[in-house]
Amino acid sequence: MPNDCQCPCIHIIGHLDDVKWLQSPRKHKPSRNPLSICDWTQNYHIWLHYVESADGSIVEDDILRSTDTRYWSIHDVQRYYLGDLHCEQVLFTYQYPNLQMPTTLGSFFWKANTALKLPPALYLKELHRSIEHTLRKMEVQNSQMDRLIISDQLIKIDRLDCFKRKSFFKSMKHIISSQDRLQLVSLENLCCKRLEGIELLQTLACFVADTLKYLFLWRFVLPNENPILINYRYITGSGQYIDRPDIGACFLRCLAELRNLRVLALEYAHIADGIGYALLSLLPILRRPHFRLQLICREDQIPGRTDAALGVGGYDIPDTAWRRVAIACPDLYLFMAFFRIRDYDNVRRFLTPSIPLREVHLQYGIDLNITQRQDSDVSYFIRHLAYRYADTLVTLSIHQWRTVEVPMRCIFELMPRLVRFQYTGLVNLTDLHDALIIISCGVCEKLKQINIQIQDEDSNRCYMKKLAEKLTEEFQDIMELYDISFCINIYKS
Structure with missing residues (x-):
């Protein structure tokens, strides 16, 4: 905590009852320096600062870094309020979608709710x-x-x-x-x-x-x-009046x-x-x-x-x-x-x-139980789908969180009539490579869309990213030949 002589914060001298507090943020003049607390609570056109993530997954773009209000809807999860709290700058997270309130008071309450979370x-x-x-x-x-x-x-x-x-x-x-x-x-x-x-x-x-x-x-x-x-x-009762x-x-x-x-x-x-x-x-x-x-x-x-x-x-x-x-x-x-x-x-x-x-x-969501659940392997469910509904199933989407790896090759071998396939979770790149080879051979004639989101880990993030780029370059021409929308992305776990 800095000394009082070095603290640039405003101190109220005198009795607190004599101070005229603002009941609503109707009159406000923004400060010339970086935004202060009163700026992000009283300014109708509040500025939102975009903070780029350190993992380098976001491409450098001047539009994304802009603080213009028309770009607020871009990457709302990674935008922050920049404020001063007793001689130090703090960041208030911005999680909720922005609403254009018709009045200044409504905008103030919405910004206050966004910053306080409750x-x-x-x-x-x-x-x-x-x-x-x-x-x-x-x-x-x-x-x-x-x-x-x-x-x-x-x-x-x-x-x-x-x-x-x-x-x-x-x-x-x-x-x-x-x-x-x-x-x-x-x-x-x-x-x-x-x-x-x-x-x-x-x-x-x-x-x-x-x-x-x-x-x-x-x-x-x-x-x-x-x-x-x-x-x-x-x-209870007869129910005559109920x-x-x-x-x-x-x-x-x-x-x-x-x-x-x-x-x-x-x-x-x-x-x-x-x-x-x-x-x-x-x-x-x-x-x-x-x-x-x-x-x-x-x-x-x-x-x-x-x-x-x-x-x-x-x-x-x-x-x-x-x-x-x-x-x-x-x-x-x-x-x-x-x-x-x-x-x-x-x-x-x-x-x-x-x-x-x-x-x-x-x-699947997030399993909070420490013990391993019985019969939680996805491969059994895939075999059941292929046995019962391989002729009628059109779209298959799997979204899991830190569970076993899904056998990609088994999916396209057992269900060759799939039209759309979407997957998010852990992937064995060798098995994925074999699955893409099967698709390139023309086994899945009706397939039109493949969207795979690979969950990486801190230990092999760069390795997974390079292999995913290599797979995309290797099979992109073949997917375009079969008119298949092909996409492989790496996201941080």
């Missing part, structure tokens, strides 16, 4: 007030829109009290009911309750069923609020009324009832030509392992139901994402022999 009570109050004011304005003006996306980064349902929560859903239902050309609705990560989610779906089915084409419902209700699993055993709607039937009926849908994103547990009735009730919308159904499978919804009485999941979809769907809907494009399900036996519980699988995305 929103203060005053920020939440102003944010909820602005959201409420915006929804009312849209409601009064009958604003027409093509897409409605509720951002989970701005609207936190769990932080609203009972009155604000009811007002929010009431305004949303009024806005949806006044739309004439709404085509896309995204309720992902809304995490509302069952009744609240069903009321929104009822509004969509009643007013925009003729125009809605894209509906995304991943995690739109709480994990333990599965719409088709109803458990009212905790309610509203007990059949939420499961209402949920499926609302989805079946949206007969102009082209894309529907659901969770596997929301249509898994053990008998296949929930899936067959969606046949009116699945029969559309080239319909795309996206299902996400989570680890807490494993059929046969999770207790269904908890309201999360636990049931499966029988093979007979998938067989009828495959016959009735030959153009169905089924996308299944397995999110953080690391055991091979647990992944197989979601699959049946007759399922019309077209695209698979396997994401």
Whole structure:
């Protein structure tokens, strides 16, 4: 800590009550020296400094280094606030996407929230007030829109009290009911309750069923609020004065009324009832030509392992139901994402022999358990996919984190009809070289895209980078001959 005589910071002399503190950053004059604390909290056009990483992976570019506001969206993760904190310069990380606020006060609160990471009570109050004011304005003006996306980064349902929560859903239902050309609705990560989610779906089915084409419902209700699993055993009394709607039937009926849908994103547990009735009730919308159904499978919804009485999941979809769907809907494009399900036996519980699988995305995530999981090798899962779905599978995407190496050559040998292949994780370059030789021989005739992100380590970073460049130069001409989009990148672990 420097002495007082050497400290250039401003000291307040006198009583603190006599100092006129600024209540809002409306009047501000930037300092001539490097940015101070008041600059990044009060300046409406705040400057963001770009700090280049030391590993040399980023190409030197004057545009990326520029501090102009129109380049803020470039590499937002590596931008920092530069400030002075008691005679020393500090860097405040910039992690959230920038929003162009219409007022100076709103810009101040957004910058303060970005720097502090945790929103203060005053920020939440102003944010909820602005959201409420915006929804009312849209409601009064009958604003027409093509897409409605509720951002989970701005609207936190769990932080609203009972009155604000009811007002929010009431305004949303009024806005949806006044739309004439709404085509896309995204309720992902809304995490509302069952009744609240069903009321929104009822509004969509009643007013925009003729125009809605894209509906995304991943995690739109709480994990333990599965719409088709109803458990009212905790309610006592006769039930004469308690509203007990059949939420499961209402949920499926609302989805079946949206007969102009082209894309529907659901969770596997929301249509898994053990008998296949929930899936067959969606046949009116699945029969559309080239319909795309996206299902996400989570680890807490494993059929046969999770207790269904908890309201999360636990049931499966029988093979007979998938067989009828495959016959009735030959153009169905089924996308299944397995999110953080690391055991091979647990992944197989979601699959049946007759399922019309077209695209698979396997994401392991980060395993915090110290012990090695049983049957976590990806090669077993690849062999199962090749045995069951080699003729129908189009896209395969694998994203893992510090696990075993995936046999690339085995993938292209067992599934020669793949069109797109994406992989992120550890790679054996010798095995990758053999896989590329197989592709160059014309084994995979339908292959159009290969995207490989190799996870490097500090010990052999330069070696891996040189080998990846060598592979790219060696097979680039051959990939262009077969019209294949080929890309190999090295990213830091």
